[in-house]
Amino acid sequence: MRVVSLLLLVLISGSLQGCFPVVAVGVGAGVMMAQDRRTADAYIDDQKIESKAARLIDKQVNSVMHANVTSFNYRVLISGEVPDESTKTEIDKIVSGIEKVRDVQNELAVTPTSSLASRSNDGLITSNVKLRFMNNKHFNADHIKVVTENGTVYLMGLVNHTEADAATEIASTTQGVRRVVRMFEYLD
Numbered sequence: 001m002r003v004v005s006l007l008l009l010v011l012i013s014g015s016l017q018g019c020f021p022v023v024a025v026g027v028g029a030g031v032m033m034a035q036d037r038r039t040a041d042a043y044i045d046d047q048k049i050e051s052k053a054a055r056l057i058d059k060q061v062n063s064v065m066h067a068n069v070t071s072f073n074y075r076v077l078i079s080g081e082v083p084d085e086s087t088k089t090e091i092d093k094i095v096s097g098i099e100k101v102r103d104v105q106n107e108l109a110v111t112p113t114s115s116l117a118s119r120s121n122d123g124l125i126t127s128n129v130k131l132r133f134m135n136n137k138h139f140n141a142d143h144i145k146v147v148t149e150n151g152t153v154y155l156m157g158l159v160n161h162t163e164a165d166a167a168t169e170i171a172s173t174t175q176g177v178r179r180v181v182r183m184f185e186y187l188d
Contacts, residue, residue, distance in 0.1 A: 035142035037158040037187075038073050045100050046071040056094050063087045066113045069095060070147050072156040073185060074102040079149040081111050105183060107149065114150060122148040125176045129153060132174055138166035146171070151178035160188040 036043055053069040053076070061067075065087060067080040076095055082088045088108045096104050126148040133141035144157040144167050153171045155164075164184045171180045 035140065037143055042073050045074065049074070049076060049098055049101060052098055053095050056098070057091055060094060061087060061090055064113060066119075067091055067108060068147070068149070070145065070154075070156065071101070072145050072183075073158060074100050075156070075183065075185070076101055076104045077107060077147060077154055077156065077183060078104065079107045079147060079154065080109070081113050082108050083110070083112075085110055107152075107154070107181070109150070118150065121176065122150065125151065125153065125174065129171050129174050129177070132170050133167065136166060136170060139163035148177075151176060152181060153177050153179070154181045154183055156183045158185050158187055161186060 038046070049071040050069050053071075057067055057069070063083050065080065065082045067078060067082065070077045070079070078091060078095055082091065088106065088110060091108060092104060092106045095101060095106075126146050129146050129148070130141060133139075133144060133146075139159065139162075143159055143163065144155055147154040147156070153174075155167055155171060157163075157167075159167070164182060164186070168180050168182060171177060
């Protein structure tokens with residue numbers, strides 16, 4: 001059952017890369033939460049942070065852009081492309097002001113919006129990294145969240161240093177990965 005759930009997660013996440021998060025409900029969410037090292041409250045709050053950020057950015061920012069918000073244990077990654085530095089700053093302020101957000105890493109690039117082909121390639125990279133994680137013996141793939149933006153892979157999770165090193169090695173040697181950014185919280 002775990003392998004089927006993970007495979008479904010990998011397939012779905014690859015197809016959703018570049019989109020704002022979808023809140024999972026039902027048995028699938030329960031299985032994912034059971035494998036996660038975050039508390040149930042943190043897991044749910046992270047979903048709320050992502051949804052609220054998406055709504056606020058859509059409502060308050062009047063620019064053509066591509067912005068993703070990913071929250072893990074109240075730490076937020078903002079990735080994508082914006083037209084100017086003021087839009088980047090505005091989005092940072094919006095996300096930083098959301099209740100329970102502890103830290104924001106703003107990786108928005110001031111550049112033209114990426115193409116659908118580029119985003120699809122990022123989805124493929126994310127899927128490949130996750131599949132390679134599932135085949136390793138050094139850590140549980142469920143403990144690490146993978147986000148890819150323009151060939152840069154961001155790794156988030158609650159891990160020990162050995163797990164972080166193994167995940168970084170796998171991600172960095174995956175085809176198409178330009179660089180890896182570690183955003184881990186360490187348990188040791």
